Amino acid sequence: MTKRAKRITVFIVVLSFISLVxxxxxxxxxxxxxxxxxxxxxxxxxxxPKVFDWKYANGEKYESYTVHPLYDENDELKYFLxxxxxxxxxxxxxxxxxxxxxxxxxxxxxxxxxxxxSLENEDKYTWSPYIRDETxxxxxxxxxxxxxxxxxxxxxxxxxxxxxxxxxxxxxxxLIEIDGAGYVCAVKKDDKFLNLISQKTFSIxxxxxxxxxxxxxxxxxxxxxxxx
Numbered sequence: 352m353t354k355r356a357k358r359i360t361v362f363i364v365v366l367s368f369i370s371l372v373x374x375x376x377x378x379x380x381x382x383x384x385x386x387x388x389x390x391x392x393x394x395x396x397x398x399x400p401k402v403f404d405w406k407y408a409n410g411e412k413y414e415s416y417t418v419h420p421l422y423d424e425n426d427e428l429k430y431f432l433x434x435x436x437x438x439x440x441x442x443x444x445x446x447x448x449x450x451x452x453x454x455x456x457x458x459x460x461x462x463x464x465x466x467x468x469s470l471e472n473e474d475k476y477t478w479s480p481y482i483r484d485e486t487x488x489x490x491x492x493x494x495x496x497x498x499x500x501x502x503x504x505x506x507x508x509x510x511x512x513x514x515x516x517x518x519x520x521x522x523x524x525x526l527i528e529i530d531g532a533g534y535v536c537a538v539k540k541d542d543k544f545l546n547l548i549s550q551k552t553f554s555i556x557x558x559x560x561x562x563x564x565x566x567x568x569x570x571x572x573x574x575x576x577x578x579x
Contacts, residue, residue, distance in 0.1 A: 387420060387428055394418055394431050394443055394462055402433075413439065419514070421526040424544075424555045430526045431462075438510040441465055442526070444570050465568045477508040478566050482549050495562075512536070513547040513566070526568075527555070533565040 395418055402416055414436045421430040421442070431443040442465040480499040489497055498506040513536040514520050525537040525544060535553075537544040543552040549564035557563070 383427075390428065390431070390445060390461075391418060391420065394433075397462060398433065402435075413437075417520075419520065419524060421524050424525065424527050432512055432514060432524065432526075434512055434515055434520065440512040440515070442568055442570075463570050465570045477510055478513065478548075479506055479508055480513075480548055480550075481564055482551070483562060483564055514538075517547045517550075519547065529561050529563060529565055532567045532569050533561075534568045535563050535565045 398416065398418070402413060405413060416433055416435045419432040419434065420428050421432055423429045429445055431445070433441050433443060435441075444463045444465070445461055446463060481493075481496040482499065484495050484497045489495065501507050509516050512520075514522075514524050519538045522538045525535075525539070527535040527537055527544070529535055535544070536547040537553075538547065539545070540552050543554050545552050546564055548566065551564070553560070553563055
C-alpha cells in the first residue's frame with residue numbers, strides 16, 4: 352500500500368470514528384419519525400402493566416382509562432392525556448431519545464409522565480377554573496386569580512381533566528406551553544383557541560400569552576425509573 356493510500360485509509364478511519372462519536376453524543380431518535388397510531392399503541396402498551404397497580408383514594412384501583420392525543424399550537428402531536436375512571440388524570444409528554452441515554456441510568460423512553468396530578472396524592476388531582484385578574488386585587492396568595500365559584504359561593508375543584516369537565520374529550524385537544532411549567536388546555540374555536548380553564552378565546556400571537564389562565568404540569572426527571 353502506498354503512503355498516499357495509507358493516509359487516505361487513516362483519514363477515513365479517523366473521520367468515521369469522529370462521526371460515530373458525534374452521532375452517539377448528539378444523535379437522536381425523533382418522535383416525529385413515528386405515526387400517531389404508533390405512539391398511541393406504545394403508550395397503551397406501557398400503561399397496561401402499570402395502570403391497574405396505581406391506586407386512588409383509600410387504596411382502590413382504577414376501573415378503566417382512555418388515552419387521548421394532545422397537540423401543540425402548531426398542530427403537532429406532543430402529549431397524551433390519560434383519563435381515568437372513576438376520576439383522575441395524568442399527562443404524558445412525547446420526546447426524542449438521545450443515543451447516549453441508552454447506556455446510562457437516564458431515560459431511554461419517548462414517554463414521560465407528569466407529577467402535578469399525582470398518583471400518590473388524590474388532592475393533587477384537582478384543578479380550579481379561574482379568570483385572570485389584571486388588577487391583582489384578589490385575596491392572597493393568588494392575587495391575580497378570580498376563582499369561579501359554585502352555587503354556594505365556594506371555589507370549584509375538579510378531579511377530571513379540563514377536557515372532560517368542559518365536554519371536549521372528543522374534540523381535537525391542545526396543550527399549549529406558555530412557560531416552564533404552565534400549560535393552557537384548549538380546543539379550537541374558529542380561527543382562535545378556547546381556553547378551557549377560563550372559557551375565554553385567545554390567539555397564540557397575543558402579547559399576554561404567558562399570562563393566560565393555565566394549569567401547572569411538572570414532568571418527571573428523565574431517569575429510567577420515571578419512564579412510562
